[in-house]
Amino acid sequence: MQAKARNDLARLFAEKLADAGLTHSGITTYSTPRRLALIAKGLPETTEAVSEELKGPRTSAPPQALEGFLRKTGLAQDQLEDRDGTWFAVIDRPGRAASDVLAEAIAAIVREFPWPKSMRWGAKSNTTSSLRWVRPLHSIVALLGEDIVPVEVDGVECGATTLGHRFHHPGPITIGGAHDYVEKLRACHVVVDQEEREATIRDGAAELAKSAKLTLVEDEGLVIENAGLTELPKALLGSFDPAYLDVPEEVIQLTARINQKYFVMRDGEQRSHAGGMASSGAGKLAPRFVCVANIDAKDGCEAIVAGNERVLAARLADARFFWEQDLKVSLEDLLPKIDQMLFYEGMGSLKAKAERIAALSEAICKRWFPDRDPETAYRAGLLAKADLASGMVGEFPELQGVMGGHYAERAGEKPGLVSALKQQYQQVADGCIPACVALADRIDTLAQFFSKGIKPTGSKDPFALRRAALAVIQTILANETRMSLREAFGLTDAEADVEELMAFFADRLKVQQRDAGVRHDLIDAVFALGGEDDLVRLLARVKALQGFVETPEGANLLAGYKRAANILKKEKWEQTAAGDADVLTEEAALRDALDNAGPHAVEAVENEDFTGAMTALANLRGPIDAFFDKVTVNDADPAIRARRLNLLARFRDAVHTVADFSKIEG
Secondary structure (H helix, E strand, O other): OOHHHHHHHHHHHHHHHHHHOOOEEEEEEEOOOOOOEEEEEEOOOOOOEEEEEEEEEOOOOHHHHHHHHHHHOOHHHHHHHEEEEEHHHHHHEEEEEHHHHHHHHHHHHHHHOOOOEEEEHHHHHOOOOOEEOOOOOEEOOOOOEEEEOOOOOOOOOEOOOOOOOOOOOOOOEEOOOOOOOOOHHHHOOOOHHHHHHHHHHHHHHHHHHHOOOOOOOOOOOHHHHHHOOOOOOOOEEEEHHHHHHHHHHHHHHEEEHHOOOOEEEEEOEEEOOOOOOEEEEOOOEEEEEEEEEOOOOOOHHHHHHHHHHHHHHHHHHHHHHHHHHHHOOOOOOHHHOOOOOOOOOOOOOOOHHHHHHHHHHHHHHHHHHOHHHHHHHHHHHHOHHHHOOOOOHOHHHOOOOOHHHHHHOOOOHHHHHHHHHHHEEEEEEOOOOHHHHHHHHHHHHHHHHOOOOOOOOOOOOOOHHHHHHHHOOOHHHHHOOOOHHHHHHOOOOOOOOHHHHHHHHHHHHHHHOOOOOHHHHHHHHHHOOOOOOHHHHHHHHHHHHHHOOOHHHHHHHHHHHHHHHHHHHOOOOOOOOOOOOOHHHHHHHHHHHHHHHHHHHHHHHHHHHHHHHHHHOOHHHHHHHHHHOOOOOOOOOHHHHHHHHHHHHHHHHHHHHOOHHHOOOO
């Protein structure tokens, strides 16, 4: 909220000044838990005088039109000018004092500020017209130079007085102007620059880890969050009972992070790298943590550390209780409980969802991972959602899947099953059984929702179906899985439009490959041929095509293709029987090239040698160029014309063995 508030404040302030014709040479914003600040530089003392001309209605227009124009301009009729039968208003706006402009802007910004969450307070809060703010607004400091801007907002009068640190300097301080705002507050133990506070936390935590010969686990989000909670941050090193390390690391880390905003550490020396915080080591979780205080206590913060250690101990005791209770039941014992949990209306319970995942995982394993155990894939799918009924996941929903993996491991399940449960919510599942379960889960979800007509629209995607499709793509590509998406969707029990799903996947693939530099039009060109739904093969074809069309031979062949395709489209031509008697040299050359290149391209595509297919097609470049240079396609003789159109149709079809070049831009 603080980052958004800084951006909103800068935007609104700039807009208000621009509307009033007041310039500035730069804006800086700051935020702390107790204040939101903006400093604008280079403001003039007054705005420039401007003369504005407005065109009004015709002089012959009804009186109501003229009255409306007069209300808009604030002028009388005798102040208007009649120019060739049209009324014009010339409004001279004198320059205004910058302080007056700022007073209006500040009042409007405070009243209109777009907080995601806000509140009313005090006696006025019983009316809906009272001011709303993120927290009760106690003071507004508004200074132009060294002068107070005269403005009052809902009973809060602007001045030059603010408060220092809540504990170190709770009394009022007077700000002399924008030039000393940051340093005066610093002298009163408030660091207003959020980036400076972030650096203090980042560097302080890293130094404490180094002093303890441990590796700090990076967490930039936690750095920003702690900086937003403090005005004078101080990183402190604490510890907890090593006995709690029997609980899975993810539980301890999440307990420390979510509940207490603590950083955790791992065994091993810290290895710093460019950019600040230490890289995460491979060691085990250490029984130490870093908390961030908002005070520099006289006792060296020993009491603060002790208090945080007690609180974390209580949290970890709760976590261990859930862990121990969950271990008393098996994942299979939890299946009846998820039968009482609805997956989505019309799509059954979570148990029904798990049963669909199990069946589909088994089918995917049998079809595309024949050397793996389909029974393990089935069981992994069946148990995938069981931990949603566990006490630990009830406390920490972020651990769904992860905890299931831990419970399965404790129960002696096969490693592939354990890995599948832990990876099921990851964007990319690595390994055969994990891939089977992850693909089955997403494919079932997509098929079920599409069959109900529930699809993403515009920017709205409440069920994250785009993300699900992206996960399918990334998992297939990461594991180089040679599977047919159409066939996979056909294995589900949902009656979804498979071609609609394939179009959806084509869009997602274009998005996914954009960052890799793969052109979207080439993906369209391969998809347009139809039947290509093996993503690994499809991308190999696309990449070979991209390498080809970006060469001179490819660019010229594309130009020749488009010319041929346009002629055939205009003529609405389908191949007919036509003789080869008395053909021109260029016709014979193109015919012979097609006789040679066409079969070679087809054979290369069948062997998935797409570069070889492009090489074969490249041999058509010279003959097609010569054909268009020397041959008149629309000959007066119908037989000759048919023969030449047939040659162009053969050329088009030969190119289509690789991709539909009509989809390629350029």
